[in-house]
Amino acid sequence: MKKIINKPEDVVHEMLKGLQDSRPETIGLIPEKRIVYRKDPYLNKVAIISGSGSGHEPDQAFYVGRGMLDAACAGPVFAAPTLDAIVDAARMVDKGMGVLFLVKNYTGDRAYFEMASEMLEFEGGPSVDTVIINDDVAVKDSTFTAGRRGVAGAIFVYKIVGAKSEEGANLGELKGLAYRVNDNVRTMGFALKPCTTPEKGSPTFDLGPQEIEVGVGLHGEPGRERTTYKRANTIIKTLTDAVLEDLPFSGGDEVALMVNGLGGTPIGELYIAAGITHDILKNKHIRVHKTYVNNYCTSLDMEGCSVSLLRLNEDFKRLLAYPVDIPISYF
């Protein structure tokens, strides 16, 4: 394994240090708890927190900043953040209006965020609510979770809810909004090649040279089917059709499209995928209001991508366009 790492056990700490060094004016870090928080002062706002195992960057630490998340709790690679980190983060970012946890549906993450809410209630902390994000259409169930997994669609939830929180919406309103975004977003992904975790040093699952995993989860969990490699047009149509059928989206809908790289796929290939999806949507008379193409929610160096569609309304459109100040802005 050749990677820009020193020791496997230092990967997350060194990554977060690099993030803080690079954005000292906006990003704060509590290294021993792996809490990344927003440094600029804010008031009259519900605080928004997300968290999960590391390895999905830029999700979530790199979405901390004005207009999106107020803190992110990073676990070890592919393992849930600790209870004390979540509790501390919530106490730290609360400004008296409460805290909303936005959590992708994975067993460990969900369990610890739910327990953190209960602990804050038991010990007297800020009022907290949790919304579980489950946008993945690939599986009804998997070994990692009850029900559907949360994947790249989560980024739309953070973006829209984060923007609304800046406008001073209360905890209940934001919770309702988060559910409405989750109800209108669907995602499906596939892997060309598995990922390699720093600790293990070898691929997390085996995929033959001519095989692809359709409906893959964020840690390489199996999804809908393992099949033989096919050309981009065929693969991307499979993903897009699965997403369209699930909601279902229909002619006349206006959508935001996200083509999300899983970490190891060149941006150019992601744009090929975006072009194919645009053609499919045009044929179905679904209007794309805005397209997002990049690595948003990854699985380390996994090759492949996911396609997400969010059905829009005027509120969602306005909040998607709301300015953000987060570390992954290019310029």
Added chain:
Amino acid sequence: MATQKEVLIGVLEAISNKLIQAEKMLTELDSQVGDADCGIGVKRGFSAVLEELPRTNSMELGDILKKVGFTLAYTIGGTSGAMLGTGFLEAGKSFEQKTEINSDDIAQALNRANTVIKRRGGNTQVGDKTLVDALEPAVESVKKSASQSQDLAGLLTNAYQAAKKGSDNTIEITAKKGRASYMGERSKGHRDPGSVVIYLMFEAALEYLKSGGHICDEKDNK
């Protein structure tokens, strides 16, 4: 006669000591199916519980169990910390507002713990090779004992035997949940360490009771 609170704290101490002593066995079991951190995690968690228990004297029964749950979740980490923590937390919620508990309350508390662990673990079922394989039969046994108005010793004996049998059953099944599920078929032939934690808890409670516990201990009246 000892108060119920003293008994509860005594049982929790006995459970903690038992599981701390089991470190090596749990680590060996976990190295066969998982990442060999079960024993050390459980030891860390229940050592923290032992430190916490003397400070729970002024708490209500339910809050003592909740405190144990949070302590375990804080210190063990991983999915096992979340599940054990959830169990004690939910049992504690079931005791809320209660100053006296009977067999039915114990059955209800255990049932609630089992139900939420199953949901939180991702709809875990008996046969998935997890702690639920030992917990659920024990819960069913306690429910039955409570409905037959059995005494506490009988209730705990049956519960321990049911949990032990459930744990034995995990040897021959393939893991479907938790870290061992990564091994698929290769997890066969090994006992699930989580199921051992559960039967050891019932065993510890039973031993505490049999040793005179503090249930009718004259020393307490001195």
